[in-house]
Amino acid sequence: MTSAVEVTAQRLRDRGERVTPARLAVVEVLAGTEEHLSAEQIGERAEQVRPGIHRATVYRALDALGELGLVTHVHLGRAGTTYHLAGDLAPRHLHLRCSNCGTVYDAPGDILEAARRKVQRELGFQLAPEQVALIGVCKDCRP
Numbered sequence: 021m022t023s024a025v026e027v028t029a030q031r032l033r034d035r036g037e038r039v040t041p042a043r044l045a046v047v048e049v050l051a052g053t054e055e056h057l058s059a060e061q062i063g064e065r066a067e068q069v070r071p072g073i074h075r076a077t078v079y080r081a082l083d084a085l086g087e088l089g090l091v092t093h094v095h096l097g098r099a100g101t102t103y104h105l106a107g108d109l110a111p112r113h114l115h116l117r118c119s120n121c122g123t124v125y126d127a128p129g130d131i132l133e134a135a136r137r138k139v140q141r142e143l144g145f146q147l148a149p150e151q152v153a154l155i156g157v158c159k160d161c162r163p
């Protein structure tokens with residue numbers, strides 16, 4: 021089995037990009053969790069995975085991987101921004117954030133498929149619901 025780290029390293033090489041310890045550490049951290057980590061938390065864990073890496077280098081690696089399309093980020097509102105491996109390296113899902121308790125839930129990636137198609141057809145607009153958290157009230161907080 022090929023790991024996400026190996027796949028990403030290969031994709032970096034294919035694009036003539038540098039394969040750096042910090043970039044690999046970021047991918048390793050993201051591949052090893054289903055949590056919604058902030059940039060700070062990714063920095064902390066990357067330092068644990070590869071001691072000696074500077075935090076600033078990790079942030080730069082995160083940005084670079086984002087620009088290269090290998091990592092996506094999701095705006096979670098007040099809960100900040102979180103990161104996932106892009107495309108086939110992470111299961112596609114949407115995010116639901118409870119406006120009361122702030123918990124972020126994962127939802128299947130296709131729940132807005134009909135809406136996405138309709139908006140595309142009627143307005144020519146390409147919706148990207150995976151880039152934001154949808155706001156609502158979770159079942160624990162519902163009155």
Ligand SMILES: [Zn+2]
Nearest residue numbers: 118121158161
């Ligand atoms: Zn809630």
Ligand SMILES: [Zn+2]
Nearest residue numbers: 056113115126
């Ligand atoms: Zn997620």
